[in-house]
Amino acid sequence: MADVSDRSNRFLRALARQPVDATPVWIMRQAGRYLPEYRATRERAGSFLALAQTPELACEVTLQPVERFELDAAILFSDILTVPDAMGLGLHFVEGEGPKFQHPVRSAADIVRLGVPDPEASLRYVMDAVRLCRRELRGRVPLIGFGGSPWTLACYMIEGEGSHDFARVKAFALNEPDAMHKLLDINAHAVAAYLAAQAAAGAQALMVFDSWGGMLAPAMFEEFSARYLTRIATLLRNDTHARDVPLILFSKGANANLEVLADSGCAALGVDWTITLDAARRRVGERVALQGNLDPATLLASPEVIRREVRRVKRDFGPHSGHVFNLGHGITPDVDPEHVAVLVDTVHAA
Amino acid sequence: MADVSDRSNRFLRALARQPVDATPVWIMRQAGRYLPEYRATRERAGSFLALAQTPELACEVTLQPVERFELDAAILFSDILTVPDAMGLGLHFVEGEGPKFQHPVRSAADIVRLGVPDPEASLRYVMDAVRLCRRELRGRVPLIGFGGSPWTLACYMIEGEGSHDFARVKAFALNEPDAMHKLLDINAHAVAAYLAAQAAAGAQALMVFDSWGGMLAPAMFEEFSARYLTRIATLLRNDTHARDVPLILFSKGANANLEVLADSGCAALGVDWTITLDAARRRVGERVALQGNLDPATLLASPEVIRREVRRVKRDFGPHSGHVFNLGHGITPDVDPEHVAVLVDTVHAA
Numbered sequence: 104m105a106d107v108s109d110r111s112n113r114f115l116r117a118l119a120r121q122p123v124d125a126t127p128v129w130i131m132r133q134a135g136r137y138l139p140e141y142r143a144t145r146e147r148a149g150s151f152l153a154l155a156q157t158p159e160l161a162c163e164v165t166l167q168p169v170e171r172f173e174l175d176a177a178i179l180f181s182d183i184l185t186v187p188d189a190m191g192l193g194l195h196f197v198e199g200e201g202p203k204f205q206h207p208v209r210s211a212a213d214i215v216r217l218g219v220p221d222p223e224a225s226l227r228y229v230m231d232a233v234r235l236c237r238r239e240l241r242g243r244v245p246l247i248g249f250g251g252s253p254w255t256l257a258c259y260m261i262e263g264e265g266s267h268d269f270a271r272v273k274a275f276a277l278n279e280p281d282a283m284h285k286l287l288d289i290n291a292h293a294v295a296a297y298l299a300a301q302a303a304a305g306a307q308a309l310m311v312f313d314s315w316g317g318m319l320a321p322a323m324f325e326e327f328s329a330r331y332l333t334r335i336a337t338l339l340r341n342d343t344h345a346r347d348v349p350l351i352l353f354s355k356g357a358n359a360n361l362e363v364l365a366d367s368g369c370a371a372l373g374v375d376w377t378i379t380l381d382a383a384r385r386r387v388g389e390r391v392a393l394q395g396n397l398d399p400a401t402l403l404a405s406p407e408v409i410r411r412e413v414r415r416v417k418r419d420f421g422p423h424s425g426h427v428f429n430l431g432h433g434i435t436p437d438v439d440p441e442h443v444a445v446l447v448d449t450v451h452a453a
Numbered sequence: 454m455a456d457v458s459d460r461s462n463r464f465l466r467a468l469a470r471q472p473v474d475a476t477p478v479w480i481m482r483q484a485g486r487y488l489p490e491y492r493a494t495r496e497r498a499g500s501f502l503a504l505a506q507t508p509e510l511a512c513e514v515t516l517q518p519v520e521r522f523e524l525d526a527a528i529l530f531s532d533i534l535t536v537p538d539a540m541g542l543g544l545h546f547v548e549g550e551g552p553k554f555q556h557p558v559r560s561a562a563d564i565v566r567l568g569v570p571d572p573e574a575s576l577r578y579v580m581d582a583v584r585l586c587r588r589e590l591r592g593r594v595p596l597i598g599f600g601g602s603p604w605t606l607a608c609y610m611i612e613g614e615g616s617h618d619f620a621r622v623k624a625f626a627l628n629e630p631d632a633m634h635k636l637l638d639i640n641a642h643a644v645a646a647y648l649a650a651q652a653a654a655g656a657q658a659l660m661v662f663d664s665w666g667g668m669l670a671p672a673m674f675e676e677f678s679a680r681y682l683t684r685i686a687t688l689l690r691n692d693t694h695a696r697d698v699p700l701i702l703f704s705k706g707a708n709a710n711l712e713v714l715a716d717s718g719c720a721a722l723g724v725d726w727t728i729t730l731d732a733a734r735r736r737v738g739e740r741v742a743l744q745g746n747l748d749p750a751t752l753l754a755s756p757e758v759i760r761r762e763v764r765r766v767k768r769d770f771g772p773h774s775g776h777v778f779n780l781g782h783g784i785t786p787d788v789d790p791e792h793v794a795v796l797v798d799t800v801h802a803a
Binding site for chain 2: 268269270271273274277278317318319320321322323356357358359376377378379382396398399400401403404405408412415431435437
């Protein structure tokens with residue numbers, strides 16, 4: 104059974120929609136503040152950015168959750184905003200306020216000055232972390248590399264920080280579509296190069312987080328988000344190292360656009376919890392695997408409720424190949440780690 | 454043509470899916486901070502609550518947008534949290550932070566103490582505002598009354614304020630479903646009584662805002678939100694005054710559940726901008742009218758872009774009866790009022 108079933112390949116087999124002995128599971132933000140060992144390393148690092156930019160510490164927190172739980176994949180500890188930071192926008196974190204850029208993009212002239220960073224130069228610390236994680240994981244579970252979607256990066260680059268409604272970036276896209284397309288094109292090439300370098304450094308799956316694609320009406324989603332996700336998928340298919348590395352796309356809140364996303368050339372789609380996996384499967388057919396989709400708030404309920412809701416998600420997906428269990432969004436800091444163990448055990452149980 | 458086409462009945466005819474000469478339009482939060490005359494009255498009132506609780510001032514701001522623009526309906530200026538306030542939770546607004554309750558619901562014992570308020574007693578100021586608005590509108594356009602959904606009110610009642618993810622209320626629903634159902638049942642009766650009283654006072658259409666239903670996975674949405682929206686629709690159908698008053702339901706972000714909502718007994722569904730009206734219509738068929746769904750951020754773009762996007766929404770709905778044009782969410786304070794005039798003119802144009 105070892106070749107179809109153990110923890111080292113369950114995740115990759117499910118992404119390829121091949122049979123597995125148990126549904127694989129990993130958790131978005133599994134290396135995070137709900138873990139006391141993460142909080143200890145984070146304190147030692149001094150800041151979130153120092154943690155992300157020191158390969159030894161990033162590797163340490165990447166491995167913590169797979170050592171504590173029977174998770175089927177590790178995901179590199181990093182941040183999607185490393186790429187615009189490498190473009191010179193000056194990423195910094197304000198305690199309690201989230202990420203900010205010192206030099207946001209405010210005009211077409213600002214966009215002309217942007218270039219595609221060389222990942223092995225200005226993002227070397229990420230590639231070193233990937234190499235270190237692969238070494239330390241010793242083949243126990245696959246390592247996922249990741250980046251942000253061109254649209255989501257543009258949201259932060261133009262707003263300069265997070266936003267309630269991203270009205271400024273939407274107005275920019277509507278009023279200056281040509282400039283926006285230039286920016287998205289640069290972002291797509293930068294993210295594709297970044298992901299390809301992670302694959303070359305050892306990442307065994309790649310994921311693109313389109314955290315803010317769901318803020319767009321369908322016509323704008325196709326024009327400003329999906330088009331550039333497809334471009335990344337195409338660029339990666341033509342890359343020596345990334346060609347055979349499965350790509351997962353996750354556009355949170357963009358469930359109206361699942362068909363478009365499934366046509367992008369990716370291997371799998373992340374799905375948030377506001378649609379059943381049954382409904383999602385009917386929409387995308389056999390084109391892609393699905394990853395998701397338990398409401399993260401479920402982990403605040405009792406173990407009994409967690410078991411029931413995990414079984415509901417598995418039942419929703421049904422007896423098909425190609426399910427990677429995950430939450431529909433990142434795990435929150437107030438979750439009891441024991442509850443994560445309950446989740447993982449229930450996912451693996453028949 | 455006057456009987457099928459003028460501003461006094463276009464909106465109600467569209468809700469009944471009857472032919473109209475031009476698509477009717479109103480705008481969520483049309484009486485709001487983007488209007489200088491609103492800001493002047495708000496300053497005179499001293500606070501948001503004083504504005505909402507003084508019938509003369511609430512009436513004044515309710516009428517401002519229909520006097521400035523060719524809108525086809527007025528919506529009462531009020532707040533969905535007036536109902537839990539009347540239950541004794543102590544509503545107050547903290548500048549820049551939004552609404553808060555002094556006495557949030559934290560346990561099953563807190564719920565036992567709650568009762569259904571008599572609208573003509575503790576919510577008399579709302580009914581007086583409805584009567585005054587009807588008198589001042591002099592039949593020019595219909596008046597919409599509104600309330601919050603049982604689930605959305607419960608979100609605020611349990612969290613005590615707004616929340617990023619409403620994790621506390623979700624955990625409460627999962628861990629203590631019996632207590633949650635008691636709370637939702639009280640809320641449904643309270644909101645139905647509140648809406649029926651508004652109908653008796655003169656409201657010609659009623660709308661329920663389920664602002665946070667979209668945070669729920671479909672199974673939880675059916676159990677904790679849709680069930681109580683249906684209960685309100687049923688209670689109103691059995692009420693002498695509300696029986697013939699059309700009911701509009703708007704569950705923002707809950708597009709996975711449009712079929713369930715269309716079966717609730719309402720006349721129309723509000724639709725946010727993350728799905729096309731074409732897709733929404735195919736899902737709900739001929740059961741209900743649809744209200745929506747331009748992205749509010751569009752109003753920050755140029756008049757040319759606004760015209761194009763308004764036409765796109767109208768084209769998405771197609772040549773059917775039963776479209777009330779609106780934004781997919783409330784208008785934001787930074788919108789130029791001239792842009793609203795462009796929107797209204799474009800909606801009315803053939």
